[in-house]
Amino acid sequence: MIQGKKILYLTYDGLSDPLGQSQILTYLSGLSKLGHEITIVSSEKKGNDGLISTIKEDLRNKGIEWVNIPYTKSPLVLSTMYDVYKMQRACKKLCNKKKYDIVHCRSYITSLIGLMLKRKFGLKFIFDMRGFYADERIDGGMWNQSSILYRFIYRFFKNREARFLEMADYSICLTDDARREIHNWKSIPGQPLPIQVIPCCADTNLFNYSLFDPEEKKQLADELSIDKEDIIISYVGAVGTWYMLEEMLDFFVRLRIRYPASKFLFITHEDQRSISKHAAERGIPTENIIIRKVNHKEVPLLLSLAHLSLFFIKPVYSKRASSPAKQGEIMSMGIPIICNSNIGDIDQIIRDSNAGAIVRSFTDEDYDFVISQIPQLLKEPKEKIRNAAIEIFSLAKGIKKYNDVYKNL
The missing domain is CATH 3.40.50.2000 (Glycogen Phosphorylase B;)
Structure with a gap:
């Protein structure tokens, strides 16, 4: 049996959110069963205290460590920066206590931390990008480009996106179409980049x-x-x-x-x-x-x-x-x-x-x-x-x- 890896998994989506329950927890529970030693750091919203207690007990029984950081709702932008600071501080503390093999970052916010951990602690870095985060914010009207602030934020994350892809030991996206598109981004060195396609999976035992x-x-x-x-x-x-x-x-x-x-x-x-x-x-x-x-x-x-x-x-x-x-x-x-x-x-x-x-x-x-x-x-x-x-x-x-x-x- 191949020895499992020590994984530090970072997600800005809460485990107590519907997506956290249907996607993140199911994947990580399965990977834990395969012998990987997993620590999760997530950001959890207020009002989910009862569910958080239930999840914590469930994870403890599965041998998965969980550090949850309170999610900060406002003010916009500054609240996210503060949450990144809190998660980064928690991750440094964990890395000083335990030698992790891999930092697995779900989406872009946590990858800001993952890239730092790769440099400081020598961890392998997985950029689990999910979607095209910055472009989604434009297409969805969430980052209005008439605003100087949101134009800056968009450019910042597009630059970070390229850097994450370049520096990642492995990247993960949701579709073959996205992988083909990324492989056409010739400005990123090292093409074709190592990318695994994993779509949003379903619990086929539950949905039967x-x-x-x-x-x-x-x-x-x-x-x-x-x-x-x-x-x-x-x-x-x-x-x-x-x-x-x-x-x-x-x-x-x-x-x-x-x-x-x-x-x-x-x-x-x-x-x-x-x-x-x-x-x-x-x-x-x-x-x-x-x-x-x-x-x-x-x-x-x-x-x-x-x-x-x-x-x-x-x-x-x-x-x-x-x-x-x-x-x-x-x-x-x-x-x-x-x-x-x-x-x-x-x-x-x-x-x-x-x-x-x-x-x-x-x-x-x-x-x-x-x-x-x-x-x-x-x-x-x-x-x-x-x-x-x-x-x-x-x-x-x-x-x-x-x-x-x-x-x-």
Whole structure:
């Protein structure tokens, strides 16, 4: 058995956040089982005290050390700088006590610290970039370039991005499209850089349509006033910024023309009033919109009621590096996906696996064309779609890829 590595894992996303629970903890728990000695440093938001205690106990039982730094919300920019200072101080203290082999940094903020630790303590540095962080902030309207401050911040992180990629012993991105793009950045020395592609993986054991018996599903359908003849199209996750609520509702308007007995099931933590308001503006009856807020483990049962799942993502440059966690979860449930093109590897995966249909433009004509394919989509075997998800998005596959990177350093 190959001896495990001592890993210092840094994340500015909290373990008590939904993403921390569904992605970070599952990966690191699996890597710990493979023999790696893991210490996590994260930034945790106020109000999650009960959950933090539960996570701490769970990690202790798994032999994973956890140092959590309180997240500072404001003032903007200065609060992040202060959090970086606190995390850096905690990391130096840890490195003075223990000899780590690797500092594994999730995204750009923590990589500022990771690069320092590589220089000061001789650690191998993994730049787990996730998406194109600085470009996402521009495309999402979060860093307004009419502001001198945000122009400076954007240039700073674009320069750091190149430096992280150059200095990293290994980099990780979410899509093949992003890797191809990075390999075309000729200004960075050492091309082609060592990059592993690991998409956002799904817990295919949790998201499994065969776990739910018909009576359980019927009881939930009755609670939601879903009739046997209804066509249910679902949406999972946050709306706004990247996810195009209004266009998705426009699609649903066209769907109801062909399938009047259709209902749109939103599984989201978002404010229900915004969804209801936009639906009402389009003349969608309230009984055709179902909105439910549930914890992550309750999502699969709700999803099991859906015949189709829909998501539209803003098609901008930074989304070449995007891998929505929802894609693997939906496909694991054997549900065909309707989504738009030019987002990471999504359309390539759907084409290769026959797991859905692609909207080329946000027009009634394209919506109607995709809607005409629904009878065929509903005939696709659930098992076939699920098997494609297991091949591409399973946690086991993601953990193996991370383990391969660790072993190579």
